[in-house]
Amino acid sequence: MPQLGNLALAIALILAVYSIVANIYGARRNLPDFVVSARHALWAMCAMVTIAVVVLWSALLRSDFSLEYVAAYSSTTLPTVYKITSLWGGQQGSLLFWTWLLSIFTSIAAFQNRRRNPDIAPYALAVLAGVAIFFLLMLNFVTRPFELLATVPAEGSDLNPLLQNYWMAIHPPSLYTGYVSATVPFAFGAAALITGKLDDGWIRSTRRWAIFSWFFLTLGNMFGARWAYEVLGWGGYWAWDPVENAAFMPWLVMTAYLHSVMIQERKDMLKVWNLALIGLAFGLTLFGTFITRSGVISSVHSFTQSGLGPYFLSFLIVVTLAYTSLLIFRSKELRSPAEFESYLSREAAFLFNNLMLVGIAFAVFWGTIFPVLSEAVRGVKITVGPPFFNRVNGPLALGLVFLMGIGPLIAWRRTTASNLVRSFAAPVAIGVATGIVAAAAGLRQWYVLTAFSLAAFVLGTVIVEFRRGMNARRHMVSEPRAKALVNLVAKNNRRYGGYIIHIGTIVAFVGIVGSSFFRTEVKKSVHAGESFTIGSYTLRFQGLDESDTPHLESATALVEVLRPDGREITTMSPAKLFYKRPQQPATKVAIRSTPFSDLYVVLAGIDDSGQTATFEVFLTPLVFWLWAGGLMMVLGTVVVMWPNVRERAAIATALSRSSTDARELADATPGGN
Amino acid sequence: MRIRPRFFIGVSLIAAAIGYLIYSSIRTTSEYYLTVPEVAARQAELGGQAIRVAGRVKPGNIAWDPNSLTLKFEIAPIPDIDANGAPVKPVSALAADPASFRVIAAGEPKPDMFAPGRDVIVEGKLTADGTIAATQVMTSCPSKYRPKQAQ
Numbered sequence: 001m002p003q004l005g006n007l008a009l010a011i012a013l014i015l016a017v018y019s020i021v022a023n024i025y026g027a028r029r030n031l032p033d034f035v036v037s038a039r040h041a042l043w044a045m046c047a048m049v050t051i052a053v054v055v056l057w058s059a060l061l062r063s064d065f066s067l068e069y070v071a072a073y074s075s076t077t078l079p080t081v082y083k084i085t086s087l088w089g090g091q092q093g094s095l096l097f098w099t100w101l102l103s104i105f106t107s108i109a110a111f112q113n114r115r116r117n118p119d120i121a122p123y124a125l126a127v128l129a130g131v132a133i134f135f136l137l138m139l140n141f142v143t144r145p146f147e148l149l150a151t152v153p154a155e156g157s158d159l160n161p162l163l164q165n166y167w168m169a170i171h172p173p174s175l176y177t178g179y180v181s182a183t184v185p186f187a188f189g190a191a192a193l194i195t196g197k198l199d200d201g202w203i204r205s206t207r208r209w210a211i212f213s214w215f216f217l218t219l220g221n222m223f224g225a226r227w228a229y230e231v232l233g234w235g236g237y238w239a240w241d242p243v244e245n246a247a248f249m250p251w252l253v254m255t256a257y258l259h260s261v262m263i264q265e266r267k268d269m270l271k272v273w274n275l276a277l278i279g280l281a282f283g284l285t286l287f288g289t290f291i292t293r294s295g296v297i298s299s300v301h302s303f304t305q306s307g308l309g310p311y312f313l314s315f316l317i318v319v320t321l322a323y324t325s326l327l328i329f330r331s332k333e334l335r336s337p338a339e340f341e342s343y344l345s346r347e348a349a350f351l352f353n354n355l356m357l358v359g360i361a362f363a364v365f366w367g368t369i370f371p372v373l374s375e376a377v378r379g380v381k382i383t384v385g386p387p388f389f390n391r392v393n394g395p396l397a398l399g400l401v402f403l404m405g406i407g408p409l410i411a412w413r414r415t416t417a418s419n420l421v422r423s424f425a426a427p428v429a430i431g432v433a434t435g436i437v438a439a440a441a442g443l444r445q446w447y448v449l450t451a452f453s454l455a456a457f458v459l460g461t462v463i464v465e466f467r468r469g470m471n472a473r474r475h476m477v478s479e480p481r482a483k484a485l486v487n488l489v490a491k492n493n494r495r496y497g498g499y500i501i502h503i504g505t506i507v508a509f510v511g512i513v514g515s516s517f518f519r520t521e522v523k524k525s526v527h528a529g530e531s532f533t534i535g536s537y538t539l540r541f542q543g544l545d546e547s548d549t550p551h552l553e554s555a556t557a558l559v560e561v562l563r564p565d566g567r568e569i570t571t572m573s574p575a576k577l578f579y580k581r582p583q584q585p586a587t588k589v590a591i592r593s594t595p596f597s598d599l600y601v602v603l604a605g606i607d608d609s610g611q612t613a614t615f616e617v618f619l620t621p622l623v624f625w626l627w628a629g630g631l632m633m634v635l636g637t638v639v640v641m642w643p644n645v646r647e648r649a650a651i652a653t654a655l656s657r658s659s660t661d662a663r664e665l666a667d668a669t670p671g672g673n
Numbered sequence: 674m675r676i677r678p679r680f681f682i683g684v685s686l687i688a689a690a691i692g693y694l695i696y697s698s699i700r701t702t703s704e705y706y707l708t709v710p711e712v713a714a715r716q717a718e719l720g721g722q723a724i725r726v727a728g729r730v731k732p733g734n735i736a737w738d739p740n741s742l743t744l745k746f747e748i749a750p751i752p753d754i755d756a757n758g759a760p761v762k763p764v765s766a767l768a769a770d771p772a773s774f775r776v777i778a779a780g781e782p783k784p785d786m787f788a789p790g791r792d793v794i795v796e797g798k799l800t801a802d803g804t805i806a807a808t809q810v811m812t813s814c815p816s817k818y819r820p821k822q823a824q
Binding site for chain 1: 680683687691698701702703704707711725737740742781782785786
């Protein structure tokens with residue numbers, strides 16, 4: 001069986017190489033047969049990689065410890081679900097998983113473009129095949145998933161207990177999907193540069209891919225944060241660790257890209273910028289893998305050092321140089337005739353929003369690589385921790401939120417003063433009122449007051465937008481309010497879905513600000529029966545409940561939570577676990593979440609007698625809203641991605657007439673503003 | 674894409690502001706990230722400076738008082754060649770005598786993975802008597818760990 005996996009990966013590599021050659025040859029010589037065969041080669045490549053994945057999965061499920069990978073990341077007692085997730089539990093497996101996703105996305109892109117984009121699609125598919133070749137080279141020659149062991153162990157050494165929870169099943173796949181799907185728009189951008197077809201065709205053809213990628217990057221980051229919050233037991237959800245930053249940077253750049261392409265579509269501006277952004281987004285996905293795999297940057301959860309670093313770095317450098325050269329080579333053709341006319345225009349607001357997002361990404365990048373830079377320049381490693389990231393990104397986030405309120409309401413090209421007053425009077429009033437109420441309620445930090453006021457301002461602008469749209473509808477077709485609202489969103493899903501994402505972002509932002517500024521913490525060692533307080537809660541330690549199974553040993557503390565009036569609210573049971581193989585302790589956090597605040601109880605230690613327990617308790621206001629906002633962002637993105645029925649129907653009718661018409665229609669942007 | 678001069682001013686101002694924000698924040702928040710031998714070599718200049726030290730928990734001399742949440746231990750250099758892949762490359766030039774430092778971490782619960790022989794990162798300050806007053810002790814917990822072959 002393992003030989004089958006090796007064979008499949010080798011054939012996949014050959015097919016990928018063939019696909020590049022045939023795509024480029026076919027496109028240059030105008031030989032459609034070659035382009036078709038190149039497409040078939042990509043589908044065959046996908047089938048081969050799928051076979052390799054199936055072989056590895058079956059080996060994991062059968063606990064075939066003759067495979068080094070299975071012996072290292074699984075065991076007979078590992079629950080089935082974690083045997084499946086072990087596919088991405090280790091390096092070789094996660095690269096195979098990555099390659100699998102890439103080959104699937106490449107195949108889908110090949111299918112979508114079997115008639116569309118005959119000029120650029122062959123080159124885009126060649127670029128995708130090129131990326132696949134890099135990963136297949138790694139899998140075939142550098143980090144082989146089907147390496148056999150000389151002596152077959154009786155038992156595997158199990159998946160790291162920290163990875164044995166359901167987040168392992170959803171967080172890495174989401175993040176990888178987000179990472180890998182960014183390759184498709186990148187490939188089409190590169191193809192536009194190669195062929196000189198520099199209109200916005202490549203953007204329109206890959207818009208759904210870009211949103212799809214952003215959707216999964218959002219999910220991946222949110223899941224990662226939630227995982228850290230629920231499992232790691234330090235009361236927070238984000239530590240600006242290099243691994244987290246590696247997932248955050250592509251998200252920022254993709255966010256910038258999704259906004260700036262709107263300017264190109266509307267105004268034919270920022271062509272170079274958009275191409276640069278998508279190149280950057282793709283480069284950052286490679287960079288993320290590089291820093292987590294190379295050990296160059298130490299992270300608290302550092303990955304196994306491996307020989308992969310230099311390969312990823314080389315590939316990253318080659319891609320960057322090639323792409324930058326192409327951009328320079330085409331720079332004359334990329335000049336746009338249009339110009340920015342006024343600061344008070346939507347395109348200006350979008351431009352500055354892009355600057356902020358890329359600025360944050362740059363700051364995160366700089367902070368992440370600073371230890372390496374300082375060591376190279378000054379000979380001593382200097383690190384910057386969370387204080388750096390918070391200091392830089394705090395003000396930038398405020399700027400971004402402000403622009404989020406301005407952008408959607410301001411007119412394209414230029415805005416008149418009366419227009420400004422009409423659009424912004426109500427939202428500004430809402431923002432100011434919120435600030436005053438917050439100050440009256442006793443908040444004093446300038447940052448919090450500004451943040452809450454701006455958040456209210458943005459929510460105000462979104463409400464104004466929804467009202468405007470609803471009134472316009474009710475003016476044209478008389479509908480009851482609720483129905484008008486539903487139809488408004490359904491018929492203009494891109495626009496109003498976008499606003500829902502904005503609301504979600506603001507809600508999450510409020511959660512982040514609240515949880516960062518108002519978190520309180522109490523650490524206490526108590527005997528059974530004793531109690532202590534945090535905020536308005538009283539916590540009484542009832543005693544320990546110990547248990548011992550073949551898999552793990554655990555000590556659970558029973559903690560009664562009481563209100564000030566002495567009424568019991570609930571009993572929480574944080575625990576300390578001790579896994580037996582590999583021998584490793586772990587913490588089980590108890591969380592009681594309400595919209596006002598989360599009570600987060602960690603059993604930090606127990607003494608040998610079992611009578612004294614040490615607790616670390618956090619009271620974190622508003623953190624609930626971070627997750628709620630994340631959920632709204634996800635819902636909003638679903639609305640954006642929802643296939644517009646009218647749009648579909650129109651394309652289908654046109655298809656039956658002529659393919660050119662259909663392409664034009666498919667490219668048109670119904671629902672766009 | 675052409676940007677009118679006054680736009681160029683706006684864009685440059687924002688870029689400059691971001692640049693300054695990064696620059697000033699690096700200055701105020703940076704801390705030395707050192708290995709134990711490097712701390713030994715630079716002991717004189719590190720007084721009162723925020724440092725992060727990567728080292729290994731020395732067996733013996735470990736004291737944990739759960740009532741005051743005080744953890745005392747000694748941190749030793751991580752050996753140059755580490756089969757498990759130590760997260761920090763020691764600077765070979767500074768690989769002087771294997772010195773070790775006493776660490777006192779007060780007010781923090783003992784990390785789960787803390788044990789003799791584990792690699793840790795200690796955040797804190799070097800006091801005059803050569804003790805590291807730690808505000809945080811982090812154990813390196815590999816999210817993708819490599820199990821030892823002999824198991």
